[in-house]
Amino acid sequence: MENNFSMRKAILSLAEVDAKAGYINSQEYETRKSAIETVYKEYKHLSPSKLREVMTTANFNDYFADALQRRLLEQYQFQRSAWQDYTKVELVNDTRDKKLFSRTPFGTLYRRGEKGEATADGMEVEYIEMGVEEFTRQFDVSIEAILNDDLGAIMETPRLMFEAARRFEDSFVSNLFDNATSQAALVGLGANYAGTGRLTHANLMIGIAAMASRLYTRSDGTTYPIAVEGLTLVIPPILAPQAETIFSSQLAPGVATNDVNVVNKYIRGYRVDPYIGFTAPNIPWYLFASNIPAVSVVRLQAAPAPFVVKKRSDIESSIGQVPAFYGMGSFNTGDAEWKVVDYIGGWDDETYAGITDYQGVYYSSGTTA
Amino acid sequence: MAKTNNTVSPILPKSKELEALLGIAYHMDAKKAQMIKDDWEKNGSASKFPYDKYEAAEAFLEAYNTKAEVISKRQPWKREK
Numbered sequence: 001m002e003n004n005f006s007m008r009k010a011i012l013s014l015a016e017v018d019a020k021a022g023y024i025n026s027q028e029y030e031t032r033k034s035a036i037e038t039v040y041k042e043y044k045h046l047s048p049s050k051l052r053e054v055m056t057t058a059n060f061n062d063y064f065a066d067a068l069q070r071r072l073l074e075q076y077q078f079q080r081s082a083w084q085d086y087t088k089v090e091l092v093n094d095t096r097d098k099k100l101f102s103r104t105p106f107g108t109l110y111r112r113g114e115k116g117e118a119t120a121d122g123m124e125v126e127y128i129e130m131g132v133e134e135f136t137r138q139f140d141v142s143i144e145a146i147l148n149d150d151l152g153a154i155m156e157t158p159r160l161m162f163e164a165a166r167r168f169e170d171s172f173v174s175n176l177f178d179n180a181t182s183q184a185a186l187v188g189l190g191a192n193y194a195g196t197g198r199l200t201h202a203n204l205m206i207g208i209a210a211m212a213s214r215l216y217t218r219s220d221g222t223t224y225p226i227a228v229e230g231l232t233l234v235i236p237p238i239l240a241p242q243a244e245t246i247f248s249s250q251l252a253p254g255v256a257t258n259d260v261n262v263v264n265k266y267i268r269g270y271r272v273d274p275y276i277g278f279t280a281p282n283i284p285w286y287l288f289a290s291n292i293p294a295v296s297v298v299r300l301q302a303a304p305a306p307f308v309v310k311k312r313s314d315i316e317s318s319i320g321q322v323p324a325f326y327g328m329g330s331f332n333t334g335d336a337e338w339k340v341v342d343y344i345g346g347w348d349d350e351t352y353a354g355i356t357d358y359q360g361v362y363y364s365s366g367t368t369a
Numbered sequence: 370m371a372k373t374n375n376t377v378s379p380i381l382p383k384s385k386e387l388e389a390l391l392g393i394a395y396h397m398d399a400k401k402a403q404m405i406k407d408d409w410e411k412n413g414s415a416s417k418f419p420y421d422k423y424e425a426a427e428a429f430l431e432a433y434n435t436k437a438e439v440i441s442k443r444q445p446w447k448r449e450k
Contacts, residue, residue: 131448133448133449172446175443175445175446176445176446178441178443179441179443179444179445180439180441180442180443180444180445181444181445182441182445183437183439183440183441184439186437187436187437187438187439188379189377189379190377190378190379190380190381190436191379191380191381191382191386191387191390191436191437192377192379192380192390193377194436194437195432195437196431196432196435196436196437196438197428197432200428201394202394202395202425202428203394203432205393205394206390206391206393206394206432209390209393209394210390213390215377217377217378254421257396276441277440277441277442277443278440278441279440282438282440284440284441345448346446348445348446348447348448353445353446354445354446363437364437365437365438365439365440366440367435367437367438367440368428368431368432368435369424369427369428369431
């Protein structure tokens, strides 16, 4: 009985507060007061229909408006890239440089005359150095924010930070090859490495032909055609419908010669990189060979993917039960802290930036029809 | 590896090599492309060449006379050593 009395007082005081604050007028206040009195006086004798009448759901809106009228919107879904399909991951044990060695191929054979000796051949070795760096971001919230977070937004922090790290990786890898320095280097290598055409069937065929005619020239002047296989087209999202049209067409699209579309025989497919920079109408695209790693992405062996950590709370219970929300944060400030960490890197050459082997890539600036 | 860039002889605009490379896709050479373009500009739709040939000829000549450009405004990542 005592409890019922206190509860009645409490609910009546809510109505009173609303009336004083001007949220409801005096008539509405009287209606509510009367309904509450009726429930508490006659609840034992109330028929279900009478109960429904006094406990009208219209009042719920007033009492619980803030709690009921809030909803956490989903964040935007962000575009991802599939750089793992056309780059090469190099693992390192620590933050020191990793050396990638390459050898020059042996030269051609020469006829040996009677009693003559075989002509000596040589091999040159050179290397490039690359490594990782640590990239991080921290996020902290107060104990008050955790307590007031009835929508569970803060508890999503680790997942959201992890997703942010994935987006960072996509952008980082994209920047290894899609940057002003790399593009300038490829342009300087000539039309076999950098074309001008927009993404059309004809220009894609030029790219395929350019990659198929790559030569390796030894220092003694002998040249060998390089095998460039399993190409992947890498494009910004705006070109995806165009790429789909080209890859899905039975006949060469855009020409009236009834040529069979053979693009699929040379190009394994296309991948969208949402971070490729462009200024319409000049929309660049790239071809990557699968057998020549053109872009090396360096990862730490012990941490080949991003991870999220939370600072362990230094609070422990002394007397009484520590509420869960209170046990999350720091003893001094009450703050809870998360950190996302990613070890990633590549090559940072003055000339090529992150392109470790230009023989495995073709760039088109998309500046001509 | 990228350091061996002395092995490459660049194919330059207006070169025979570029003409041959473009010819693979466009089925024409610079002379024919110019002829088709001139004919269209002189006669318009009364030209003896279909419009798609004119478009191809224009694309061919644009690609033949220019070289690729740097589009990206992004600066590359530089490692702190």
